[in-house]
Amino acid sequence: MKETSKTMSGGAWFAKGLRDGIPICMGYFAVSFTLGIAAREVGMTWFQAFLMSLGMVASAGEFAALTLIASGAGAVEMIATTIIVNLRYLLMSTALSQKLKSDIPIIHRFLTAYCVTDEIFGLSVAVDGYLNPVYTYGITLVSVAGWTCGTALGVLVGNILPDWASNAMSVSLYGMFLAIIIPPARKNSFIGLLVALSMAVSFLFSLLPVLSSISSGFKVIILTLVIAGAAAWIRPVEEEKT
Amino acid sequence: MNASIYKSLLIMIITIYMIRLLPLLFLRREITNKWLKSFLFYVPYVTLAVMTFPAILHASSSIWCGAAALVVGLLAAWFNGDLFVVAISCCLTVLVTSFIF
Known part of the structure:
Protein backbone atom coordinates (compact mmCIF):
# COMPACT_ATOMS: atom_id res chain seq x y z
CA MET A 1 0.00 0.00 0.00
CA SER A 170 -19.13 15.10 17.91
CA VAL A 171 -16.07 12.87 18.39
CA SER A 172 -15.64 11.98 14.71
CA LEU A 173 -12.99 14.64 14.12
CA TYR A 174 -10.93 13.58 17.12
CA GLY A 175 -11.06 9.97 15.93
CA MET A 176 -9.57 11.16 12.66
CA PHE A 177 -6.79 13.00 14.42
CA LEU A 178 -5.92 9.80 16.27
CA ALA A 179 -5.91 7.86 12.99
CA ILE A 180 -3.39 10.36 11.63
CA ILE A 181 -0.96 10.57 14.55
CA ILE A 182 -1.05 7.11 16.16
CA PRO A 183 0.17 4.87 13.28
CA PRO A 184 3.40 6.93 12.83
CA ALA A 185 3.77 7.00 16.63
CA ARG A 186 3.66 3.21 16.62
CA LYS A 187 6.47 2.98 14.07
CA ASN A 188 8.65 5.76 15.46
CA SER A 189 9.03 5.84 19.24
CA PHE A 190 10.25 9.44 19.25
CA ILE A 191 7.04 10.57 17.54
CA GLY A 192 5.14 8.44 20.05
CA LEU A 193 6.89 10.22 22.89
CA LEU A 194 6.15 13.57 21.28
CA VAL A 195 2.45 12.77 20.91
CA ALA A 196 2.18 11.63 24.54
CA LEU A 197 4.08 14.67 25.78
CA SER A 198 1.96 17.05 23.69
CA MET A 199 -1.25 15.58 25.08
CA ALA A 200 0.09 15.74 28.64
CA VAL A 201 1.15 19.38 28.38
CA SER A 202 -2.12 20.27 26.65
CA PHE A 203 -3.95 18.66 29.56
CA LEU A 204 -1.84 20.63 32.06
CA PHE A 205 -2.67 23.85 30.20
CA SER A 206 -6.36 23.12 30.63
CA LEU A 207 -5.96 22.65 34.39
CA LEU A 208 -3.53 25.30 35.57
CA PRO A 209 -5.06 28.64 36.61
CA VAL A 210 -3.54 31.27 34.31
CA LEU A 211 -2.78 28.91 31.42
CA SER A 212 -6.34 27.64 31.18
CA SER A 213 -7.54 31.12 30.24
CA ILE A 214 -5.47 31.02 27.02
CA SER A 215 -7.71 30.52 24.00
CA SER A 216 -7.44 27.12 22.33
CA GLY A 217 -6.10 28.66 19.12
CA PHE A 218 -3.23 30.28 20.98
CA LYS A 219 -2.57 27.17 23.02
CA VAL A 220 -2.08 25.20 19.80
CA ILE A 221 0.34 27.80 18.46
CA ILE A 222 2.40 28.13 21.66
CA LEU A 223 2.68 24.39 22.30
CA THR A 224 3.46 23.61 18.67
CA LEU A 225 6.25 26.19 18.55
CA VAL A 226 7.76 25.05 21.85
CA ILE A 227 7.39 21.26 21.60
CA ALA A 228 8.05 20.81 17.87
CA GLY A 229 10.84 23.38 18.16
CA ALA A 230 12.52 21.49 20.99
CA ALA A 231 12.00 18.16 19.23
CA ALA A 232 13.70 19.47 16.08
CA TRP A 233 16.65 20.55 18.22
CA ILE A 234 16.90 17.28 20.17
CA ARG A 235 16.28 14.93 17.27
CA PRO A 236 16.82 16.56 13.85
CA VAL A 237 15.24 14.56 11.04
CA GLU A 238 18.09 12.82 9.28
CA GLU A 239 17.00 11.81 5.83
CA GLU A 240 14.30 13.30 3.66
CA LYS A 241 12.19 10.36 2.57
CA THR A 242 10.87 11.97 -0.59
CA MET B 1 -27.29 45.96 8.25
CA ASN B 2 -27.21 43.49 5.37
CA ALA B 3 -24.62 45.46 3.44
CA SER B 4 -22.45 45.63 6.55
CA ILE B 5 -22.71 41.86 7.08
CA TYR B 6 -21.52 41.20 3.54
CA LYS B 7 -18.74 43.75 3.93
CA SER B 8 -17.64 42.17 7.22
CA LEU B 9 -17.69 38.70 5.70
CA LEU B 10 -15.64 39.84 2.74
CA ILE B 11 -13.00 41.39 5.02
CA MET B 12 -12.69 38.26 7.15
CA ILE B 13 -12.77 35.84 4.20
CA ILE B 14 -9.91 37.70 2.52
CA THR B 15 -7.92 37.88 5.77
CA ILE B 16 -8.21 34.18 6.56
CA TYR B 17 -7.38 33.24 2.97
CA MET B 18 -4.21 35.34 3.08
CA ILE B 19 -3.06 33.54 6.24
CA ARG B 20 -3.39 30.24 4.38
CA LEU B 21 -2.04 31.46 1.06
CA LEU B 22 1.09 33.45 1.89
CA PRO B 23 3.30 30.56 3.11
CA LEU B 24 2.23 28.34 0.21
CA LEU B 25 2.88 31.13 -2.27
CA PHE B 26 6.23 32.32 -0.97
CA LEU B 27 7.84 29.13 0.29
CA ARG B 28 8.23 27.51 -3.09
CA ARG B 29 11.67 26.06 -2.71
CA GLU B 30 12.52 23.25 -0.40
CA ILE B 31 13.71 24.51 2.96
CA THR B 32 17.29 23.36 3.53
CA ASN B 33 17.78 24.52 7.10
CA LYS B 34 17.92 21.30 9.08
CA TRP B 35 16.27 22.60 12.24
CA LEU B 36 13.42 24.26 10.33
CA LYS B 37 12.91 21.14 8.25
CA SER B 38 12.73 18.97 11.34
CA PHE B 39 10.46 21.46 13.08
CA LEU B 40 8.00 21.39 10.18
CA PHE B 41 8.17 17.59 10.15
CA TYR B 42 7.10 17.47 13.82
CA VAL B 43 4.44 20.22 13.57
CA PRO B 44 1.44 18.07 12.55
CA TYR B 45 1.99 15.49 15.31
CA VAL B 46 2.23 18.07 18.06
CA THR B 47 -0.60 20.20 16.70
CA LEU B 48 -3.06 17.35 16.28
CA ALA B 49 -2.14 15.78 19.65
CA VAL B 50 -2.68 19.11 21.42
CA MET B 51 -6.02 19.60 19.67
CA THR B 52 -7.23 16.07 20.48
CA PHE B 53 -6.53 15.91 24.18
CA PRO B 54 -8.19 16.89 26.45
CA ALA B 55 -10.75 18.35 23.99
CA ILE B 56 -12.14 14.91 23.11
CA LEU B 57 -13.27 14.52 26.73
CA HIS B 58 -15.55 17.54 26.48
CA ALA B 59 -16.82 16.99 22.94
CA SER B 60 -19.79 14.78 23.79
CA SER B 61 -22.39 14.89 26.56
CA SER B 62 -20.23 13.17 29.17
CA ILE B 63 -16.54 13.05 30.05
CA TRP B 64 -16.84 9.28 30.38
CA CYS B 65 -18.21 8.87 26.85
CA GLY B 66 -15.32 11.01 25.64
CA ALA B 67 -12.80 8.95 27.60
CA ALA B 68 -14.23 5.72 26.20
CA ALA B 69 -14.06 7.15 22.68
CA LEU B 70 -10.43 8.11 23.29
CA VAL B 71 -9.46 4.61 24.43
CA VAL B 72 -11.30 2.92 21.56
CA GLY B 73 -9.89 5.45 19.10
CA LEU B 74 -6.33 4.86 20.33
CA LEU B 75 -6.73 1.08 20.06
CA ALA B 76 -8.39 1.27 16.64
CA ALA B 77 -5.70 3.64 15.33
CA TRP B 78 -2.94 1.42 16.76
CA PHE B 79 -4.21 -1.86 15.33
CA ASN B 80 -6.10 -0.76 12.24
CA GLY B 81 -5.19 2.81 11.36
CA ASP B 82 -7.86 3.32 8.70
CA LEU B 83 -9.27 6.82 9.05
CA PHE B 84 -12.88 5.92 8.48
CA VAL B 85 -12.77 2.88 10.77
CA VAL B 86 -11.21 4.86 13.61
CA ALA B 87 -13.63 7.78 13.29
CA ILE B 88 -16.67 5.51 13.16
CA SER B 89 -15.41 3.43 16.10
CA CYS B 90 -15.21 6.60 18.20
CA CYS B 91 -18.73 7.67 17.17
CA LEU B 92 -20.22 4.24 17.91
CA THR B 93 -18.46 4.17 21.28
CA VAL B 94 -20.12 7.45 22.26
CA LEU B 95 -23.45 6.20 20.94
CA VAL B 96 -23.30 3.03 23.03
CA THR B 97 -21.81 4.52 26.18
CA SER B 98 -24.21 7.47 26.17
CA PHE B 99 -26.92 5.04 27.23
CA ILE B 100 -24.83 4.14 30.29
CA PHE B 101 -23.30 7.41 31.42
Whole structure:
Protein backbone atom coordinates (compact mmCIF):
# COMPACT_ATOMS: atom_id res chain seq x y z
CA MET A 1 0.00 0.00 0.00
CA LYS A 2 2.74 2.49 0.99
CA GLU A 3 4.81 1.61 -2.08
CA THR A 4 1.92 1.98 -4.49
CA SER A 5 0.80 5.32 -3.06
CA LYS A 6 3.61 7.08 -4.95
CA THR A 7 2.51 5.71 -8.30
CA MET A 8 -1.21 6.32 -7.84
CA SER A 9 -2.95 8.21 -10.66
CA GLY A 10 -4.62 11.57 -10.16
CA GLY A 11 -8.04 9.98 -10.44
CA ALA A 12 -7.20 7.42 -7.78
CA TRP A 13 -5.95 10.16 -5.47
CA PHE A 14 -9.13 12.17 -6.02
CA ALA A 15 -11.28 9.11 -5.27
CA LYS A 16 -9.27 8.40 -2.12
CA GLY A 17 -9.76 12.03 -1.11
CA LEU A 18 -13.52 11.77 -1.55
CA ARG A 19 -13.58 8.65 0.63
CA ASP A 20 -11.34 10.09 3.34
CA GLY A 21 -13.51 13.20 3.31
CA ILE A 22 -16.57 11.29 4.55
CA PRO A 23 -15.68 11.19 8.28
CA ILE A 24 -14.64 14.85 8.09
CA CYS A 25 -17.94 15.68 6.42
CA MET A 26 -19.86 13.98 9.24
CA GLY A 27 -17.94 15.77 11.94
CA TYR A 28 -18.22 19.10 10.12
CA PHE A 29 -21.94 18.63 9.63
CA ALA A 30 -22.49 18.25 13.38
CA VAL A 31 -20.27 21.20 14.30
CA SER A 32 -21.59 23.53 11.61
CA PHE A 33 -25.16 22.96 12.76
CA THR A 34 -24.23 24.67 16.03
CA LEU A 35 -22.54 27.38 14.01
CA GLY A 36 -25.71 27.90 11.96
CA ILE A 37 -27.81 28.22 15.10
CA ALA A 38 -25.39 30.83 16.43
CA ALA A 39 -25.49 32.68 13.08
CA ARG A 40 -29.27 32.76 13.24
CA GLU A 41 -29.11 34.36 16.68
CA VAL A 42 -26.87 37.08 15.28
CA GLY A 43 -29.53 37.74 12.65
CA MET A 44 -27.85 36.25 9.60
CA THR A 45 -29.81 34.78 6.72
CA TRP A 46 -29.09 31.20 5.67
CA PHE A 47 -27.36 32.52 2.58
CA GLN A 48 -25.03 34.79 4.56
CA ALA A 49 -24.13 31.96 6.90
CA PHE A 50 -23.61 29.65 3.93
CA LEU A 51 -21.31 32.24 2.36
CA MET A 52 -19.37 32.66 5.60
CA SER A 53 -18.77 28.90 5.86
CA LEU A 54 -17.87 28.60 2.18
CA GLY A 55 -15.40 31.46 2.43
CA MET A 56 -13.81 30.87 5.83
CA VAL A 57 -14.04 27.11 6.46
CA ALA A 58 -12.93 27.49 10.09
CA SER A 59 -14.85 26.60 13.24
CA ALA A 60 -13.29 28.82 15.90
CA GLY A 61 -12.62 31.44 13.24
CA GLU A 62 -16.29 31.60 12.28
CA PHE A 63 -17.54 31.70 15.85
CA ALA A 64 -15.19 34.64 16.38
CA ALA A 65 -16.53 36.20 13.17
CA LEU A 66 -20.09 35.96 14.49
CA THR A 67 -19.09 37.63 17.73
CA LEU A 68 -17.41 40.44 15.80
CA ILE A 69 -20.42 40.98 13.54
CA ALA A 70 -22.80 40.92 16.49
CA SER A 71 -20.76 43.51 18.37
CA GLY A 72 -20.48 45.76 15.32
CA ALA A 73 -16.68 45.64 15.31
CA GLY A 74 -14.68 47.80 12.93
CA ALA A 75 -12.59 46.55 10.03
CA VAL A 76 -9.26 46.76 11.89
CA GLU A 77 -10.61 44.76 14.81
CA MET A 78 -12.02 42.19 12.40
CA ILE A 79 -8.72 41.75 10.60
CA ALA A 80 -6.69 41.60 13.82
CA THR A 81 -8.98 39.06 15.51
CA THR A 82 -9.20 36.92 12.39
CA ILE A 83 -5.40 36.80 12.19
CA ILE A 84 -4.98 35.88 15.87
CA VAL A 85 -7.71 33.24 16.01
CA ASN A 86 -6.55 31.58 12.79
CA LEU A 87 -2.81 32.00 13.07
CA ARG A 88 -2.25 28.26 13.33
CA TYR A 89 -3.16 27.98 9.64
CA LEU A 90 -0.01 29.96 8.89
CA LEU A 91 2.01 27.18 10.49
CA MET A 92 0.03 24.49 8.71
CA SER A 93 0.44 26.18 5.32
CA THR A 94 4.15 26.48 5.99
CA ALA A 95 4.39 22.76 6.69
CA LEU A 96 2.25 21.98 3.66
CA SER A 97 4.38 24.19 1.38
CA GLN A 98 7.12 21.59 1.82
CA LYS A 99 4.82 18.78 0.69
CA LEU A 100 4.18 20.33 -2.72
CA LYS A 101 6.65 19.84 -5.58
CA SER A 102 8.50 23.14 -5.99
CA ASP A 103 7.66 23.36 -9.70
CA ILE A 104 3.94 22.63 -9.30
CA PRO A 105 1.71 25.01 -11.34
CA ILE A 106 0.92 28.04 -9.19
CA ILE A 107 -2.83 27.53 -9.46
CA HIS A 108 -2.40 24.54 -7.15
CA ARG A 109 -0.89 26.80 -4.49
CA PHE A 110 -3.93 29.08 -4.67
CA LEU A 111 -6.34 26.13 -4.53
CA THR A 112 -4.50 24.21 -1.81
CA ALA A 113 -4.47 27.33 0.38
CA TYR A 114 -8.27 27.29 0.44
CA CYS A 115 -8.20 23.72 1.77
CA VAL A 116 -6.07 24.32 4.87
CA THR A 117 -8.25 23.34 7.83
CA ASP A 118 -7.11 21.30 10.85
CA GLU A 119 -8.54 18.08 9.45
CA ILE A 120 -7.76 18.46 5.76
CA PHE A 121 -4.25 19.62 6.60
CA GLY A 122 -3.77 16.61 8.86
CA LEU A 123 -4.63 14.19 6.10
CA SER A 124 -2.72 16.00 3.36
CA VAL A 125 0.50 16.35 5.32
CA ALA A 126 0.42 12.67 6.32
CA VAL A 127 0.76 11.49 2.71
CA ASP A 128 3.99 9.66 1.85
CA GLY A 129 6.35 11.78 -0.24
CA TYR A 130 5.05 14.71 -2.27
CA LEU A 131 1.38 15.58 -2.00
CA ASN A 132 -0.77 15.28 -5.11
CA PRO A 133 -3.09 18.25 -4.41
CA VAL A 134 -5.92 16.46 -6.20
CA TYR A 135 -6.18 14.32 -3.06
CA THR A 136 -6.65 17.45 -0.95
CA TYR A 137 -9.32 18.73 -3.37
CA GLY A 138 -11.24 15.47 -3.07
CA ILE A 139 -11.27 15.67 0.72
CA THR A 140 -12.21 19.34 0.61
CA LEU A 141 -15.11 18.85 -1.81
CA VAL A 142 -16.82 16.36 0.49
CA SER A 143 -15.90 18.12 3.73
CA VAL A 144 -16.93 21.61 2.66
CA ALA A 145 -20.24 20.25 1.34
CA GLY A 146 -21.00 19.02 4.87
CA TRP A 147 -19.69 22.20 6.43
CA THR A 148 -21.71 24.64 4.30
CA CYS A 149 -24.94 22.61 4.23
CA GLY A 150 -24.76 22.10 8.00
CA THR A 151 -24.38 25.84 8.55
CA ALA A 152 -27.25 26.75 6.23
CA LEU A 153 -29.54 24.11 7.75
CA GLY A 154 -28.62 25.29 11.24
CA VAL A 155 -29.95 28.75 10.33
CA LEU A 156 -33.05 27.42 8.56
CA VAL A 157 -34.33 24.77 10.91
CA GLY A 158 -32.25 24.86 14.06
CA ASN A 159 -31.04 21.52 15.26
CA ILE A 160 -33.05 18.83 13.46
CA LEU A 161 -30.61 16.09 14.39
CA PRO A 162 -31.66 14.00 17.37
CA ASP A 163 -29.37 14.55 20.36
CA TRP A 164 -27.95 11.03 20.28
CA ALA A 165 -26.84 11.45 16.67
CA SER A 166 -25.12 14.80 17.04
CA ASN A 167 -23.62 13.61 20.32
CA ALA A 168 -22.09 10.56 18.63
CA MET A 169 -20.80 12.55 15.65
CA SER A 170 -19.13 15.10 17.91
CA VAL A 171 -16.07 12.87 18.39
CA SER A 172 -15.64 11.98 14.71
CA LEU A 173 -12.99 14.64 14.12
CA TYR A 174 -10.93 13.58 17.12
CA GLY A 175 -11.06 9.97 15.93
CA MET A 176 -9.57 11.16 12.66
CA PHE A 177 -6.79 13.00 14.42
CA LEU A 178 -5.92 9.80 16.27
CA ALA A 179 -5.91 7.86 12.99
CA ILE A 180 -3.39 10.36 11.63
CA ILE A 181 -0.96 10.57 14.55
CA ILE A 182 -1.05 7.11 16.16
CA PRO A 183 0.17 4.87 13.28
CA PRO A 184 3.40 6.93 12.83
CA ALA A 185 3.77 7.00 16.63
CA ARG A 186 3.66 3.21 16.62
CA LYS A 187 6.47 2.98 14.07
CA ASN A 188 8.65 5.76 15.46
CA SER A 189 9.03 5.84 19.24
CA PHE A 190 10.25 9.44 19.25
CA ILE A 191 7.04 10.57 17.54
CA GLY A 192 5.14 8.44 20.05
CA LEU A 193 6.89 10.22 22.89
CA LEU A 194 6.15 13.57 21.28
CA VAL A 195 2.45 12.77 20.91
CA ALA A 196 2.18 11.63 24.54
CA LEU A 197 4.08 14.67 25.78
CA SER A 198 1.96 17.05 23.69
CA MET A 199 -1.25 15.58 25.08
CA ALA A 200 0.09 15.74 28.64
CA VAL A 201 1.15 19.38 28.38
CA SER A 202 -2.12 20.27 26.65
CA PHE A 203 -3.95 18.66 29.56
CA LEU A 204 -1.84 20.63 32.06
CA PHE A 205 -2.67 23.85 30.20
CA SER A 206 -6.36 23.12 30.63
CA LEU A 207 -5.96 22.65 34.39
CA LEU A 208 -3.53 25.30 35.57
CA PRO A 209 -5.06 28.64 36.61
CA VAL A 210 -3.54 31.27 34.31
CA LEU A 211 -2.78 28.91 31.42
CA SER A 212 -6.34 27.64 31.18
CA SER A 213 -7.54 31.12 30.24
CA ILE A 214 -5.47 31.02 27.02
CA SER A 215 -7.71 30.52 24.00
CA SER A 216 -7.44 27.12 22.33
CA GLY A 217 -6.10 28.66 19.12
CA PHE A 218 -3.23 30.28 20.98
CA LYS A 219 -2.57 27.17 23.02
CA VAL A 220 -2.08 25.20 19.80
CA ILE A 221 0.34 27.80 18.46
CA ILE A 222 2.40 28.13 21.66
CA LEU A 223 2.68 24.39 22.30
CA THR A 224 3.46 23.61 18.67
CA LEU A 225 6.25 26.19 18.55
CA VAL A 226 7.76 25.05 21.85
CA ILE A 227 7.39 21.26 21.60
CA ALA A 228 8.05 20.81 17.87
CA GLY A 229 10.84 23.38 18.16
CA ALA A 230 12.52 21.49 20.99
CA ALA A 231 12.00 18.16 19.23
CA ALA A 232 13.70 19.47 16.08
CA TRP A 233 16.65 20.55 18.22
CA ILE A 234 16.90 17.28 20.17
CA ARG A 235 16.28 14.93 17.27
CA PRO A 236 16.82 16.56 13.85
CA VAL A 237 15.24 14.56 11.04
CA GLU A 238 18.09 12.82 9.28
CA GLU A 239 17.00 11.81 5.83
CA GLU A 240 14.30 13.30 3.66
CA LYS A 241 12.19 10.36 2.57
CA THR A 242 10.87 11.97 -0.59
CA MET B 1 -27.29 45.96 8.25
CA ASN B 2 -27.21 43.49 5.37
CA ALA B 3 -24.62 45.46 3.44
CA SER B 4 -22.45 45.63 6.55
CA ILE B 5 -22.71 41.86 7.08
CA TYR B 6 -21.52 41.20 3.54
CA LYS B 7 -18.74 43.75 3.93
CA SER B 8 -17.64 42.17 7.22
CA LEU B 9 -17.69 38.70 5.70
CA LEU B 10 -15.64 39.84 2.74
CA ILE B 11 -13.00 41.39 5.02
CA MET B 12 -12.69 38.26 7.15
CA ILE B 13 -12.77 35.84 4.20
CA ILE B 14 -9.91 37.70 2.52
CA THR B 15 -7.92 37.88 5.77
CA ILE B 16 -8.21 34.18 6.56
CA TYR B 17 -7.38 33.24 2.97
CA MET B 18 -4.21 35.34 3.08
CA ILE B 19 -3.06 33.54 6.24
CA ARG B 20 -3.39 30.24 4.38
CA LEU B 21 -2.04 31.46 1.06
CA LEU B 22 1.09 33.45 1.89
CA PRO B 23 3.30 30.56 3.11
CA LEU B 24 2.23 28.34 0.21
CA LEU B 25 2.88 31.13 -2.27
CA PHE B 26 6.23 32.32 -0.97
CA LEU B 27 7.84 29.13 0.29
CA ARG B 28 8.23 27.51 -3.09
CA ARG B 29 11.67 26.06 -2.71
CA GLU B 30 12.52 23.25 -0.40
CA ILE B 31 13.71 24.51 2.96
CA THR B 32 17.29 23.36 3.53
CA ASN B 33 17.78 24.52 7.10
CA LYS B 34 17.92 21.30 9.08
CA TRP B 35 16.27 22.60 12.24
CA LEU B 36 13.42 24.26 10.33
CA LYS B 37 12.91 21.14 8.25
CA SER B 38 12.73 18.97 11.34
CA PHE B 39 10.46 21.46 13.08
CA LEU B 40 8.00 21.39 10.18
CA PHE B 41 8.17 17.59 10.15
CA TYR B 42 7.10 17.47 13.82
CA VAL B 43 4.44 20.22 13.57
CA PRO B 44 1.44 18.07 12.55
CA TYR B 45 1.99 15.49 15.31
CA VAL B 46 2.23 18.07 18.06
CA THR B 47 -0.60 20.20 16.70
CA LEU B 48 -3.06 17.35 16.28
CA ALA B 49 -2.14 15.78 19.65
CA VAL B 50 -2.68 19.11 21.42
CA MET B 51 -6.02 19.60 19.67
CA THR B 52 -7.23 16.07 20.48
CA PHE B 53 -6.53 15.91 24.18
CA PRO B 54 -8.19 16.89 26.45
CA ALA B 55 -10.75 18.35 23.99
CA ILE B 56 -12.14 14.91 23.11
CA LEU B 57 -13.27 14.52 26.73
CA HIS B 58 -15.55 17.54 26.48
CA ALA B 59 -16.82 16.99 22.94
CA SER B 60 -19.79 14.78 23.79
CA SER B 61 -22.39 14.89 26.56
CA SER B 62 -20.23 13.17 29.17
CA ILE B 63 -16.54 13.05 30.05
CA TRP B 64 -16.84 9.28 30.38
CA CYS B 65 -18.21 8.87 26.85
CA GLY B 66 -15.32 11.01 25.64
CA ALA B 67 -12.80 8.95 27.60
CA ALA B 68 -14.23 5.72 26.20
CA ALA B 69 -14.06 7.15 22.68
CA LEU B 70 -10.43 8.11 23.29
CA VAL B 71 -9.46 4.61 24.43
CA VAL B 72 -11.30 2.92 21.56
CA GLY B 73 -9.89 5.45 19.10
CA LEU B 74 -6.33 4.86 20.33
CA LEU B 75 -6.73 1.08 20.06
CA ALA B 76 -8.39 1.27 16.64
CA ALA B 77 -5.70 3.64 15.33
CA TRP B 78 -2.94 1.42 16.76
CA PHE B 79 -4.21 -1.86 15.33
CA ASN B 80 -6.10 -0.76 12.24
CA GLY B 81 -5.19 2.81 11.36
CA ASP B 82 -7.86 3.32 8.70
CA LEU B 83 -9.27 6.82 9.05
CA PHE B 84 -12.88 5.92 8.48
CA VAL B 85 -12.77 2.88 10.77
CA VAL B 86 -11.21 4.86 13.61
CA ALA B 87 -13.63 7.78 13.29
CA ILE B 88 -16.67 5.51 13.16
CA SER B 89 -15.41 3.43 16.10
CA CYS B 90 -15.21 6.60 18.20
CA CYS B 91 -18.73 7.67 17.17
CA LEU B 92 -20.22 4.24 17.91
CA THR B 93 -18.46 4.17 21.28
CA VAL B 94 -20.12 7.45 22.26
CA LEU B 95 -23.45 6.20 20.94
CA VAL B 96 -23.30 3.03 23.03
CA THR B 97 -21.81 4.52 26.18
CA SER B 98 -24.21 7.47 26.17
CA PHE B 99 -26.92 5.04 27.23
CA ILE B 100 -24.83 4.14 30.29
CA PHE B 101 -23.30 7.41 31.42
